Amino acid sequence: MRSIVTCNPDFEDLALSEVRRASPLCSVCGKLAAGVLLLNAPFESLAAAWRAQPPIFVRHVCPAHKEVLLPSTGDAERLLVLLRAACAEAILPSLKPAEPFSVQTRIFAGDLPLKSFDVNCALAELVTDAPLAIRQPRQVISVAIGRLNTTLSAWLGLSSAADNLSDWAGGARRFAREQGCISRSEFKLLEALEVFGVALPPRGCALDLGAAPGGWTRVLRERGMYVTAVDPAALDPRLLSDSGVRYRRLTAESYLRIASEPFDLIVNDMRMDARDSARLMCAYARLLKPPDGMAIMTLKLPETKRGAVLKSALSILASSYQIVRARQLFHNRSEITLQLRRR
Numbered sequence: 552m553r554s555i556v557t558c559n560p561d562f563e564d565l566a567l568s569e570v571r572r573a574s575p576l577c578s579v580c581g582k583l584a585a586g587v588l589l590l591n592a593p594f595e596s597l598a599a600a601w602r603a604q605p606p607i608f609v610r611h612v613c614p615a616h617k618e619v620l621l622p623s624t625g626d627a628e629r630l631l632v633l634l635r636a637a638c639a640e641a642i643l644p645s646l647k648p649a650e651p652f653s654v655q656t657r658i659f660a661g662d663l664p665l666k667s668f669d670v671n672c673a674l675a676e677l678v679t680d681a682p683l684a685i686r687q688p689r690q691v692i693s694v695a696i697g698r699l700n701t702t703l704s705a706w707l708g709l710s711s712a713a714d715n716l717s718d719w720a721g722g723a724r725r726f727a728r729e730q731g732c733i734s735r736s737e738f739k740l741l742e743a744l745e746v747f748g749v750a751l752p753p754r755g756c757a758l759d760l761g762a763a764p765g766g767w768t769r770v771l772r773e774r775g776m777y778v779t780a781v782d783p784a785a786l787d788p789r790l791l792s793d794s795g796v797r798y799r800r801l802t803a804e805s806y807l808r809i810a811s812e813p814f815d816l817i818v819n820d821m822r823m824d825a826r827d828s829a830r831l832m833c834a835y836a837r838l839l840k841p842p843d844g845m846a847i848m849t850l851k852l853p854e855t856k857r858g859a860v861l862k863s864a865l866s867i868l869a870s871s872y873q874i875v876r877a878r879q880l881f882h883n884r885s886e887i888t889l890q891l892r893r894r
């Protein structure tokens with residue numbers, strides 16, 4: 552049985568190592584796009600392994616229970632007829648009644664006369680006994696359409712959203728750019744808070760290491776936290792007039808020497824070697840309030856020896872923190888995001 556795995560294209564090697572650890576006999580059937588691999592690996596065994604220990608680099612996985620060969624020259628309606636028939640035969644009998652569902656279609660062939668939205672609507676219309684829930688589905692009908700060699704196919708599968716590792720098609724969680732947005736980095740923190748299910752204490756105190764230009768500080772302020780923003784680079788002027796922001800124009804190393812008060816949350820998005828950043832975070836652990844003090848940080852990974860650098864950074868952090876979650880999120884480039892709790 553086949554599965555489709557999605558990851559950051561630059562981290563396919565590390566994602567594949569995670570797949571092989573979860574399912575040692577798996578093989579790659581082909582690539583539907585950069586970072587999207589069709590595997591000979593049973594979805595159920597990948598899902599079971601990752602329920603016990605979630606992967607870092609595999610962003611999304613879905614089953615490919617049914618393959619449909621599609622004509623390369625068909626018009627949109629002809630393609631939809633074939634997809635509806637395949638869904639009715641192979642997917643609908645296993646759909647759980649009353650459990651919220653969504654259809655998530657990804658099209659990797661550029662020249663098709665239809666869009667993901669058309670397929671989503673056409674298949675959702677077939678379901679009469681379960682409610683459609685696009686944002687927080689419990690079960691997902693996944694459809695991937697692409698070419699292997701020159702053959703155009705669609706792969707359909709049904710699974711629980713939790714087993715797919717993300718509620719979003721391919722793990723691609725997009726956010727609308729809010730008015731007042733300071734940097735694209737904000738999306739990283741918004742995604743981490745959502746994926747890790749973090750509830751921030753309103754009126755709590757946060758320390759933002761590597762804060763400039765101030766996107767994460769803005770997000771934390773929006774959530775009602777008071778923020779100490781530390782960075783030798785300039786903070787966005789809009790934050791300087793906010794009395795809930797205390798700006799320390801220093802390196803994190805220098806601020807550590809003068810910092811004394813405790814924080815509910817430390818965030819760290821410093822552009823720095825992952826191991827150095829991990830060591831600094833260990834030194835900062837004493838400033839986290841027990842027992843619930845939490846940290847969210849990115850670890851920047853180099854182009855070579857990324858696996859070894861990551862292993863070393865995680866082992867440094869483990870001396871002071873419990874590593875609650877470690878994920879390469881959709882908005883992470885050459886980095887991963889961690890949620891930490893003080894030991």
Ligand SMILES: C[S@@+](CC[C@H](N)C(=O)[O-])C[C@H]1O[C@@H](n2cnc3c(N)ncnc32)[C@H](O)[C@@H]1O
Nearest residue numbers: 736761763764765766767784802803820821822
């Ligand atoms: C990716 S940016 C942070 C973006 C920020 N999270 C935002 O949302 O706007 C990385 C920042 O790390 C800062 N940085 C690098 N080394 C640092 C250090 N030793 N101490 C404090 N900040 C540092 C840089 O000045 C830079 O502003």
